[in-house]
Amino acid sequence: MSHQQDRVGIACPACSPDLETVHEVLSTGGGRATVRCTECDHVHKTAIERERTVERDVVISQDGESLTASVEVPVDERVRVGEEFIVDTDEAIMQVRITDLETGPEQRATSAKGEAVQTFWTRAVDNVSVDITLHPRNGDRDRTRSITAYLPGDFEFVIGETMTLEDEEFTITDIHVREPAQERYPFPKLGEDGDTVEAKDVKRIYGYDESSDAWSAW
Incomplete structure (x- = not known):
């Protein structure tokens, strides 16, 4: 889907007369288009059947x-x-x-x-916000807190990794995956070390708070 058809797959008479290559559409008119081959930069005219x-x-x-x-x-x-x-x-x-x-x-x-x-x-999904819940390692749920990170959609989170975001250090323990992205992952909630989820697919991340305050005893 797009606002205009700016690339087409057609044969190039200069470098690929028998196989299609990607061409940029430079201009159209009269049922024909001027196109440029992205492989060899050859410019030529061709008839393009446009979809309704x-x-x-x-x-x-x-x-x-x-x-x-x-x-x-x-x-x-x-x-x-x-x-x-x-x-x-x-x-x-x-x-x-x-x-x-x-x-x-x-x-x-x-x-x-x-x-x-x-x-x-x-x-x-090109730029997204990710909610992260941080638990202290001592199990004190009263000190659980949440932060929000703003990241490119293809930023990868890996379970088991310790990372720093928004000036917060934490170790990822679980990741809840958004619908409908769940079909790309084995489970809606992942918790195995090494499991990787892109930021655009994250519903919420859970992790251990590694900041110095989280380690202090009460």
């Missing part, structure tokens, strides 16, 4: 706030909850993940053809 598309609303959730945009969707393309795409909003170009597909008044679906979708409900 529809414009649909996109609601983007980010850190408790929401904004709206629109996206062009091929009518026959099947879209699914959990898929990601790029949206060009008034504020910025954002990578989002589909969290719900609205197909009618109070009707939701996990999968549908583009033409059937009325509104894409999504969450921004």
Whole structure:
């Protein structure tokens, strides 16, 4: 899904006459397009059959706030909850993940053809906030506290690792995974050393507080 078709896979007469390569679309008109091969930079004209598309609303959730945009969707393309795409909003170009597909008044679906979708409900995943709950090692639950870290969506958390974020040092013990990202992980809650989760997939992180205050005895 995109606002315009700026890349296509076609044969290049200069470097790949028998196999498709990725081409950038430089201009279009009269049913033909001027394209440039990304492999050899050869510029040539070609006929491009464009898919029929529809414009649909996109609601983007980010850190408790929401904004709206629109996206062009091929009518026959099947879209699914959990898929990601790029949206060009008034504020910025954002990578989002589909969290719900609205197909009618109070009707939701996990999968549908583009033409059937009325509104894409999504969450921004290029930059995300991650909630982290820290427990003292002495088991004193009254000293449990929470922090929030703001990170790139592809930042990786590894269970068993000790790390410092927001000036806080902690060792990760468990990670709860967001829906619908859970299908990419063996369990909704991970707790084995070495298990890795990207920040955009994290619902909440639990860990041992390694700050000096957390070690003091009462």
